[in-house]
Amino acid sequence: MCVYVPDCRNKRRVADFKAQQREEDAIPSPASRSIEDIFVFAAKAAQRATKTDGDADIAPEIWDDFHSSGLAVSPLPEELGGASLWDPRHGERLCEVLRALGGADLSIARLYEGHLNAIGLVCRYGSREQIEDLAAHVAAGALSAVWGADDAEALTIVSGEGGEVLKGRKILASGAGFVTRPLVTAGGALGQQMCLLDLEPGYVHDISGWRAQGMRATATGTVQFTGRRVGEREIVGAPGDFMRQPHFSGGAWRFCAAHVGATERLVDLFRDHLRSSGRGEDAYQLERLAGCVADATTARLWVEEAARRLASDIDAEGIVAFANITRMVVERSALNVIERVQRGVGLRAFVRPNDVERVCRDLATYLRQPVPDLAMSDGARAFLTSVTPVGEF
Numbered sequence: 001m002c003v004y005v006p007d008c009r010n011k012r013r014v015a016d017f018k019a020q021q022r023e024e025d026a027i028p029s030p031a032s033r034s035i036e037d038i039f040v041f042a043a044k045a046a047q048r049a050t051k052t053d054g055d056a057d058i059a060p061e062i063w064d065d066f067h068s069s070g071l072a073v074s075p076l077p078e079e080l081g082g083a084s085l086w087d088p089r090h091g092e093r094l095c096e097v098l099r100a101l102g103g104a105d106l107s108i109a110r111l112y113e114g115h116l117n118a119i120g121l122v123c124r125y126g127s128r129e130q131i132e133d134l135a136a137h138v139a140a141g142a143l144s145a146v147w148g149a150d151d152a153e154a155l156t157i158v159s160g161e162g163g164e165v166l167k168g169r170k171i172l173a174s175g176a177g178f179v180t181r182p183l184v185t186a187g188g189a190l191g192q193q194m195c196l197l198d199l200e201p202g203y204v205h206d207i208s209g210w211r212a213q214g215m216r217a218t219a220t221g222t223v224q225f226t227g228r229r230v231g232e233r234e235i236v237g238a239p240g241d242f243m244r245q246p247h248f249s250g251g252a253w254r255f256c257a258a259h260v261g262a263t264e265r266l267v268d269l270f271r272d273h274l275r276s277s278g279r280g281e282d283a284y285q286l287e288r289l290a291g292c293v294a295d296a297t298t299a300r301l302w303v304e305e306a307a308r309r310l311a312s313d314i315d316a317e318g319i320v321a322f323a324n325i326t327r328m329v330v331e332r333s334a335l336n337v338i339e340r341v342q343r344g345v346g347l348r349a350f351v352r353p354n355d356v357e358r359v360c361r362d363l364a365t366y367l368r369q370p371v372p373d374l375a376m377s378d379g380a381r382a383f384l385t386s387v388t389p390v391g392e393f
């Protein structure tokens with residue numbers, strides 16, 4: 001399998017970027033760059049999505065377009081060359097971006113959301129030096145991610161010869177092999193800690209076990225870290241910051257936005273099928289289409305509201321509860337649309353290459369987020385114990 005590896009000139013590019021920072025009060029911001037560039041990239045990614053899925057690999061030219069469109073730097077603070085999309089106050093614009101990417105190719109949407117999440121965590125909890133260093137690497141072509149999943153070999157920080165070292169590995173690490181600035185969680189003496197690592201291209205990883213039904217191009221696998229030194233420069237924030245609310249649960253709206261984008265794409269594809277097949281006037285098909293439009297729109301409205309609530313950052317408990325219920329609404333809406341579209345299109349919805357087949361498969365896979373039942377019950381419990389009318393909850 002061919003995987004994207006950042007240009008070997010990145011080290012020099014990072015140095016050049018930092019030198020430019022020292023020479024200027026602020027780097028000219030591309031925040032004014034038209035968001036249309038990102039939508040143009042999404043359109044190109046959609047055209048290539050069938051091949052990307054078939055190859056189970058995102059081609060180098062797609063990554064080139066990803067970076068040239070401004071997507072890679074878009075999460076960074078404006079003063080460091082980005083559009084500050086990491087900041088919840090820009091949730092409305094980010095929601096549009098994630099929906100566009102989700103409708104184009106969910107594998108790319110997944111990798112971008114992880115990249116943005118990592119940058120956001122560093123911007124929220126990291127030092128100025130860490131933020132600027134990460135910005136320099138991203139501007140030079142690096143990709144970040146959040147790797148938080150553990151197995152029995154859970155990643156921990158232990159005392160080693162000459163200082164503290166990592167022991168264990170990360171599983172379900174999306175972008176394994178080409179993400180070079182991952183933010184990983186590791187257990188420490190005082191609790192869970194975030195570590196921002198700088199990996200050399202070509203580091204050891206294993207994606208041979210990634211045989212999922214969908215999301216084939218995310219290069220999800222295992223990365224071993226045992227023996228790697230970790231010092232103060234790599235430690236981001238304080239123990240427990242990673243799961244600090246409301247941002248830990250409240251930020252779930254972002255992957256939900258990608259789900260909504262794919263759901264909307266399915267509805268569009270279904271409409272196109274009904275037109276091209278001449279079955280648009282069938283009463284049962286119209287009923288299916290109406291249900292699809294209602295579900296997709298409902299999911300989008302919930303996600304947009306969840307983004308607005310996180311931006312307010314006023315009622316942490318309410319933000320978390322609303323985000324948890326949003327997850328339930330988006331999942332149910334997406335599953336409803338998948339079922340209706342598959343029934344409406346028929347056998348062709350299960351035959352490759354067909355955009356309906358691919359999007360259904362990717363979406364069904366990406367919908368499998370951690371602890372959905374717990375999120376739902378926590379959201380319901382928050383309402384149960386409140387005295388707020390449901391219309392104001």
